[in-house]
Amino acid sequence: MGIETDNKEIISSIRENAKWLLSENQVDVIIGYSEGTVPLSSTPIIIRKEEDVDKLIWNNLCYINLARYLAPLMPQLCDSEGNSLKIGIVAKGCVGRAVNLLAVEKQVNLDNIKMIGFNCNGIVNRSKIDLEIGEKEILDVSISGDDIIVKGHDWEKKFPYDQYINELCKVCQIKSPSATDANCVGECQELESIHDEFSDIAEFESKSADEKWAYIKDALQVCTLCYSCRQACPMCYCNLCFVDQNMPTWFGKTTQFTDIFTFHLIRAQHLAGRCVACGACSSVCPVGIDLNIITRKLEKIAKERFDYTSGLNAETIPPMMDFKMEDEEEFMLEED
Amino acid sequence: MPNPYIPYITKVKSIVSENKVNDIKTIELEFKNEEDYKKFDYVPGQFAEISLIGKGECPIGIASSPTEEGTIKFTIKKMGTVTSGFHNCEEGDIVGVRGPYGNGWPVEEMKGKNIVVIGGGFAFSTLRSLVIYLLDEKNRKDYGNITVIYGNRDPGEVLYQDILEEWKKRDDIKVVLTIDREAEGWTEEVGFVAPIVKKVGPSSDNAVAVICGPPIMIKTTIAVMEELNWGPEAILNSLEARMKCGIGKCGRCNIGNKFICTDGPVFSLAELKELPDEY
Amino acid sequence: MDQKILKKDQIGKLYNELVGEYDFYAPINKKGNIAFEKIENPEDIVLDYLNSKIPPKSVLFPQNEVLFEYTLDEKDVEITDRQDLEQKILIFGIRPCDAYSFELFANFFSFHGDWKDDIYLKKKENTTLIGIGCNTPRTTCFCTSVNGNPFKKDNMDVFLTDLGDTYLVEGISDKGKGMVQKLSWLSDASKDDLKKAEELAKIAEESITTKIDVDTVVKNLETCFEHPVWDEISESCIGCGSCAYFCPTCTCFDVIDETDHYNNRGRRIRIWDTCQSCLYTLETSGHNPRDTKIQRCRNRIMHKFSYYPTNYDLLGCVGCGRCVYVCPANNDLRVILDKINKIEEKEDEKVVA
Numbered sequence: 001m002g003i004e005t006d007n008k009e010i011i012s013s014i015r016e017n018a019k020w021l022l023s024e025n026q027v028d029v030i031i032g033y034s035e036g037t038v039p040l041s042s043t044p045i046i047i048r049k050e051e052d053v054d055k056l057i058w059n060n061l062c063y064i065n066l067a068r069y070l071a072p073l074m075p076q077l078c079d080s081e082g083n084s085l086k087i088g089i090v091a092k093g094c095v096g097r098a099v100n101l102l103a104v105e106k107q108v109n110l111d112n113i114k115m116i117g118f119n120c121n122g123i124v125n126r127s128k129i130d131l132e133i134g135e136k137e138i139l140d141v142s143i144s145g146d147d148i149i150v151k152g153h154d155w156e157k158k159f160p161y162d163q164y165i166n167e168l169c170k171v172c173q174i175k176s177p178s179a180t181d182a183n184c185v186g187e188c189q190e191l192e193s194i195h196d197e198f199s200d201i202a203e204f205e206s207k208s209a210d211e212k213w214a215y216i217k218d219a220l221q222v223c224t225l226c227y228s229c230r231q232a233c234p235m236c237y238c239n240l241c242f243v244d245q246n247m248p249t250w251f252g253k254t255t256q257f258t259d260i261f262t263f264h265l266i267r268a269q270h271l272a273g274r275c276v277a278c279g280a281c282s283s284v285c286p287v288g289i290d291l292n293i294i295t296r297k298l299e300k301i302a303k304e305r306f307d308y309t310s311g312l313n314a315e316t317i318p319p320m321m322d323f324k325m326e327d328e329e330e331f332m333l334e335e336d
Numbered sequence: 337m338p339n340p341y342i343p344y345i346t347k348v349k350s351i352v353s354e355n356k357v358n359d360i361k362t363i364e365l366e367f368k369n370e371e372d373y374k375k376f377d378y379v380p381g382q383f384a385e386i387s388l389i390g391k392g393e394c395p396i397g398i399a400s401s402p403t404e405e406g407t408i409k410f411t412i413k414k415m416g417t418v419t420s421g422f423h424n425c426e427e428g429d430i431v432g433v434r435g436p437y438g439n440g441w442p443v444e445e446m447k448g449k450n451i452v453v454i455g456g457g458f459a460f461s462t463l464r465s466l467v468i469y470l471l472d473e474k475n476r477k478d479y480g481n482i483t484v485i486y487g488n489r490d491p492g493e494v495l496y497q498d499i500l501e502e503w504k505k506r507d508d509i510k511v512v513l514t515i516d517r518e519a520e521g522w523t524e525e526v527g528f529v530a531p532i533v534k535k536v537g538p539s540s541d542n543a544v545a546v547i548c549g550p551p552i553m554i555k556t557t558i559a560v561m562e563e564l565n566w567g568p569e570a571i572l573n574s575l576e577a578r579m580k581c582g583i584g585k586c587g588r589c590n591i592g593n594k595f596i597c598t599d600g601p602v603f604s605l606a607e608l609k610e611l612p613d614e615y
Numbered sequence: 616m617d618q619k620i621l622k623k624d625q626i627g628k629l630y631n632e633l634v635g636e637y638d639f640y641a642p643i644n645k646k647g648n649i650a651f652e653k654i655e656n657p658e659d660i661v662l663d664y665l666n667s668k669i670p671p672k673s674v675l676f677p678q679n680e681v682l683f684e685y686t687l688d689e690k691d692v693e694i695t696d697r698q699d700l701e702q703k704i705l706i707f708g709i710r711p712c713d714a715y716s717f718e719l720f721a722n723f724f725s726f727h728g729d730w731k732d733d734i735y736l737k738k739k740e741n742t743t744l745i746g747i748g749c750n751t752p753r754t755t756c757f758c759t760s761v762n763g764n765p766f767k768k769d770n771m772d773v774f775l776t777d778l779g780d781t782y783l784v785e786g787i788s789d790k791g792k793g794m795v796q797k798l799s800w801l802s803d804a805s806k807d808d809l810k811k812a813e814e815l816a817k818i819a820e821e822s823i824t825t826k827i828d829v830d831t832v833v834k835n836l837e838t839c840f841e842h843p844v845w846d847e848i849s850e851s852c853i854g855c856g857s858c859a860y861f862c863p864t865c866t867c868f869d870v871i872d873e874t875d876h877y878n879n880r881g882r883r884i885r886i887w888d889t890c891q892s893c894l895y896t897l898e899t900s901g902h903n904p905r906d907t908k909i910q911r912c913r914n915r916i917m918h919k920f921s922y923y924p925t926n927y928d929l930l931g932c933v934g935c936g937r938c939v940y941v942c943p944a945n946n947d948l949r950v951i952l953d954k955i956n957k958i959e960e961k962e963d964e965k966v967v968a
Contacts (some may be wrong), residue, residue: 009906036938036945037945037947037949038755038939038940038945038947039948041945042945043944043945043946043947044850044944045850045851046850064851064853064943064944067750068853074850074908075846075907075908075909076849076850078626108918113727116744127647130647131647134647135649135661135663135664135665137665137751137753139754140688153751154651182654218646219646221645221646222645222646222648222650223857224669224678224860225678226855226856226857226860226861227855227856228853228855228856228857228943230855231853231854231855231943232853232855232943241896244894246416246417247416247417248417249417249871252871252873253871254678254679254873254884255678255886256679277627283943284853284855284943284944285648285943286668286861286941286943287645287646287648287668288646288647288648314964338733339682339683339697339733339734339763340693340697340730340731340732340733341682341683341696341734341870341883341885342682342683342696345694349790387676387872389685389687389692389694389872389881389883390685390687390692390872390874391872391874392871392872392884393870393872394899415899415900416899419899428690429690430690430691430692432692451770475752497825504954514641551902558666576898577896577898577900578895578896578899579902580868580870581868583727583730583732584726584727584730585723585724585727585730585732585866586867586868586869586870586885586888586891587866587867587868588867588890588895588896589896590914590918590922591904592917593921593923593925593926595727598727599727603762612840614904614905614910615904
């Protein structure tokens with residue numbers, strides 16, 4: 001009865017902690033998830049009163065990374081003078097990673113943030129389920145035991161949970177926020193590093209350049225450049241994104257493949273060593289594009305070359321923004 | 337049905353610097369085809385989408401008056417990619433022009449009235465068009481007293497100095513120039529536009545006021561005008577916005593249900609009070 | 616008899632007969648997303664679908680479109696206008712909500728000022744719509760709340776009803792009737808066919824579960840511009856472009872010049888844009904009339920349910936529900952409209968911001 005039971009416990013723990021934080025005046029507002037109005041979704045919600053804590057839920061469809069609302073800090077989380085309120089944030093592991101990394105990058109002040117941590121048990125892969133169901137309307141999605149039950153008008157289908165969660169969730173090792181008691185209530189841990197074989201991407205890595213190119217080209221053919229992926233990413237907080245620059249204009253904004261590919265490639269580069277592997281980018285994509293294979297590769301490079309995993313604490317600077325004397329420079333200097 | 341996005345082709349006839357720091361220039365354009373010039377039938381207060389083809393397009397108010405025949409003029413401040421491109425233009429360069437767009441100053445309804453023209457800084461360009469139009473010998477008799485109040489930061493910023501000198505010599509127009517702070521050699525008024533307007537105290541009796549300038553100047557001036565008993569239907573503003581098509585199709589210049597490019601850019605204060613505070 | 620029958624296995628024949636004269640657009644499956652694209656192979660046509668993910672506005676108002684092309688030399692510029700606007704276009708399989716959106720597009724592009732968007736209007740003139748009624752509307756559909764209907768035939772040229780293995784074919788407009796006549800190989804419809812079609816229409820209309828009191832929404836929007844309800848409405852929005860891009864009635868676009876400096880040529884193009892982008896109203900001076908998310912969210916709702924009715928006496932929404940199931944943050948339009956409806960009820964809480 002694993003997942004279903006776990007969820008009940010998670011919900012109860014989130015609500016208890018939320019209530020406690022509000023009653024002790026440790027936070028002014030709490031941002032969490034509420035029941036979605038269409039299947040396979042959830043809606044981010046802000047609550048301000050203890051009696052509203054029952055609106056907070058957890059249902060394996062909470063794919064938005066709530067840290068996204070912290071940078072830039074949205075007006076609903078500020079007081080009338082534009083200063084940050086004390087914010088409680090329902091935090092699965094990757095939300096915790098994002099909050100930590102935003103603190104390192106000086107986009108949030110941890111003094112204002114209290115994470116409500118819990119052990120995340122994964123996010124359902126929306127586009128995989130959509131693809132399996134095809135052109136029938138899904139009316140309800142629920143977890144029963146260890147299965148995902150998908151119902152329509154006159155049909156029902158079952159999917160084994162562990163096969164139908166996001167690929168990133170399958171290999172996730174940071175299920176609760178890595179934070180101290182000072183910043184986190186509920187479940188949290190203090191991780192110094194993780195061990196990751198990255199065996200899930202070994203097969204893709206072994207493909208030829210042509211095969212990899214074909215895969216990426218095929219995945220991106222439906223992209224409409226709606227920028228949902230960029231907007232949902234907690235680490236994409238630039239005031240002026242590189243695609244929007246026009247003095248000078250660096251890149252085109254049409255949906256010709258060159259422009260589409262360039263956007264995704266450069267965005268991935270800007271996230272090298274910074275991505276928190278939340279998978280929000282692929283979960284939110286309206287046309288179901290999943291390029292998290294690139295996300296995993298970026299994480300692997302950061303780990304192998306710099307022994308870095310993003311968001312484990314609020315101190316370590318990501319490798320692309322820092323240097324150490326012992327950094328290898330074999331790509332810059334020729335051996336004498 | 338012609339493609340409304342295709343510009344007329346014009347050539348740069350002259351390009352003149354208007355201010356000391358050299359970031360405002362007036363560009364004079366000559367249409368390649370005579371028929372295009374005839375089609376470009378404009379009134380003061382309208383604007384055109386002018387482009388450096390290959391670089392981009394921007395909406396600029398027409399600085400010349402339709403009574404200045406043969407060419408059209410635009411005063412452009414160097415601010416972004418396209419405007420910087422214009423500043424680097426030379427005689428003979430090609431400039432695309434689409435227009436004229438917008439409603440312009442209501443010169444017909446203004447007939448028989450006294451006109452008060454209040455401008456601040458670089459926004460004076462469509463006011464230049466209006467005043468030259470009003471002063472033209474064909475039109476002058478149709479209008480009452482004309483008062484021009486024009487404020488700038490310092491003497492080096494005053495646009496159209498040659499035209500202003502001509503106006504000062506005339507006895508059928510009153511010209512009041514002011515700068516923000518005292519400056520050596522400046523013998524005229526000193527002070528922000530709003531208090532100078534208060535000093536001049538234009539009467540609202542059978543009169544229309546036309547105000548163009550930075551938002552803060554407009555706000556303070558309107559407050560003064562209201563003190564002087566001016567009604568909101570008699571105060572006209574020309575608004576600005578980011579524009580792309582100029583013809584009410586791309587959607588971005590709306591205030592409430594009106595588009596600045598087609599329902600404006602000229603709006604009376606009475607009309608603006610009906611619209612959301614979004615500009 | 617005016618009503619005809621088209622067997623589903625005759626779609627290929629229909630395609631082959633019309634493709635010589637028309638650019639034939641129909642729904643295809645693009646990696647799990649239904650979209651209207653130009654058909655090269657009739658086997659690609661999908662007949663079993665609820666509605667396309669990408670709205671068919673993309674056929675006449677593509678995401679990138681050339682306005683004109685130019686060549687540059689030393690001191691001259693030569694402009695070439697669009698040459699392809701006379702090409703006849705056929706869109707097969709469009710739903711009534713989307714067919715209506717084409718009318719709204721045409722209305723908007725002929726309004727405002729003396730200039731009409733001739734690029735769009737010319738293409739629309741040369742377009743024939745063969746639409747299909749919705750036997751099973753989605754729970755997110757609310758066309759009946761916005762003057763629509765799953766079997767609305769008005770905006771089509773030819774209307775099809777899905778009877779199972781066949782379609783009932785009815786010519787609606789003169790253009791459509793002429794087309795049906797030309798397709799002389801279509802068999803006649805029987806009385807049973809007509810009866811079944813009527814029943815399906817009735818069932819479809821009754822199955823629409825989402826009902827919204829749009830009249831109250833329009834009325835409330837006249838006075839609630841500064842109401843704090845917009846804070847709540849814009850809370851979860853992440854500011855992407857999905858609602859606009861997937862909306863069949865959103866028309867906003869950006870204009871950019873793309874120049875190939877090596878070959879001294881280029882084109883001025885327009886691309887889809889969205890008022891939800893923080894740069895939408897940003898002026899070069901740095902001033903931005905809508906620099907907060909709240910203002911931008913509010914603008915979209917006001918545009919569709921207040922400015923549109925004020926300017927054209929029409930609603931700017933066709934009730935297709937795409938924005939509802941596509942929004943990454945589940946900022947449900949039906950919930951938004953419900954909140955606006957409830958404003959009057961909480962009069963005592965009203966605060967002018």
